[in-house]
Amino acid sequence: MTETGLSAAASRYDRKRDQIIAAATELINELGYKGMTLTKVAQAIELNTTSITYYFKRKELLAEAILEAAIERYNRIVDQAELEPTPFDKLHRMVWATLEQFAQIRSGDAPPVANLSHIRSLNEPLRTRLSDQYIVMFRRVRRFFEEDDGSRKHLATAQTHVLLENLFWAQAWLRRYSLGDFERVAHRFSEVLAYGVSGAGRDWDPALLALEEPETVKGLGDMNIAFLKAAAITINDWGYRGASVDRIAAELSVTKGSFYHHLQSKDDLVLACFDLSYARVSLAQRAAERIEGDHHRKLCASVASLLELQFYGDSPLLRTTALYALPPDVRAGVIERSNRMARRYAGVLIDGITESSIKAIDPLIAAQMIMATLNTAYEMRRWAEVQAPEQAIKTYASIITRGLIPNR
Incomplete structure (x- = not known):
């Protein structure tokens, strides 16, 4: 030839x-x-x-190619951001380039990009190999915030995690916007990421909340509740495929048969975990509404209680990445419930803007970002466990209240 x-x-x-x-x-x-x-x-x-x-x-090799392509596309976005002169310019370039990519995908001008959470579903050694590629990209972005100061590395790790997870999750809520709105959304998105939601002179101000037991667990036996707790942690760590019934049962030192005695299927377990997660978010939001103070203080209270649950609790929120395990019709209902939680946060932000305890931001965008930041906090457990709980919660929450670039 x-x-x-x-x-x-x-x-x-x-x-x-x-x-x-x-x-x-x-x-x-x-x-x-x-x-x-x-x-x-x-x-x-x-x-x-x-x-x-x-x-x-093999299917695994196709999945590897899919995820390597996604990492490479995000690396090209980081390439663009690295050329910008200031931390805000770098951040905004990350946001705009990511939204531009999502716009091209929606219009059919670019192929779809895989959600990187699927890395957890792979067996070794592919899981570690792809995780290592992601870590390289993560460290490149972290340098945007370190400013050659080693003492900031701890905070910069949290900042990078929040930035990337918010960018990945944006594709879900951007469906509510037309392509012609993406430029405005990018600016509002960047503002909240960069400077947070707290009004002038306001700082982290949480109240301690006593959360009630969710209705969804009342009447359940101790073993069913134990399965829900073990499943949430195992699925968060290993993904749906990696969280086998054997692995969940082993966490509780019970047999696989015991699992099926209490629950009909693993999909039922995932849905029950989501029900429990959203019940906990709702309880934190409702409890915060009842405390004294302005709406900034109410926001801080609910955020603090949920971060404590995510960092140190034995029943954390189930990561939204588990949505892929549910049938599409069931998944739609779970997403709508998440959107209701976000709209409730938007209401708190709107009331706070009215009284000036919250700065003038786009409350709908900011609320989705708060939900994403809280949901992904589980992945920062190792980061949090080497700090005093109060300090870890305050540091992580500062990304919501003060933003990634607070020295404005």
Whole structure:
């Protein structure tokens, strides 16, 4: 074959491979790793399964290609941000480039990008290999906040975590906005990330909340409650696929049969964990509404109680990444419940803006960011456990109240 012929063949190979990755990305984002099968990928692009295995011999290798492509696309966004002169410019470039990518995906001008939470679903050694690639990107972003000061590394780690998780989660709530609004959203998004929500002269001011027992666990036996607690932690750590029934049962030193005696399926367990999580968020919000003080203080109270649960509690909130385990119709209901929690925070922010305890921000965007920041706080448990609880909660919460670049 001539050189021209070889080049044309290689080009066809690359185009088909990219087509497979794009189709598989849509499936993994919609159905999770478990639901993304080679057969479904083949059906999506009208090929047979054997044709897919010519490019990817195993499902795990296709998942690796999907996630490596996603990490590379986010690395290109970091490349752009690194060229900016100031921390705010870097942050805003990250936000704008990410929203621009999501806009291109929605309009069909770019292929979909995988949610990086699927890394947890992979077996070793792929899980560690991809995690290491993500950590390299994470450290690049962390340098935006370290400013060559080693003493800030602890805070910079939390700041980077909040920034990246908010960017990843934005694709979910951006569906409520038209593409023509994305530029305005990027500016409002950047403002809240950079400078927080606290009004002039206001600082972290939490009250201690006594939270009631959620209605969703009243009447459940001790073993069912124990399964819910163990499942939330195991799924948060290992993803839905990694959190096998055997692993959850082992956490409680019971048999697999005991699990099925108390719960019909793992999907039922996931849904029950979400019910418990949102009940806890709602209880914290309602308890905060009843305390004395302005709405900034009420916000601080609910945030503090939920961060304590996420960092140190034995029944943390289930990560939204577990949504991929649920059937699409059930998932929609869970997402709507999350949006109700966000709208309640938006109401607190609106009342705070009226009384000037909260600065003039876009409350709908800020509320989604608060929910994302609280939900992802579980992943900072190791970060929090080496600090006094009060200090860890105050430091992490300062990203909500004062922002990533507070010295304005």
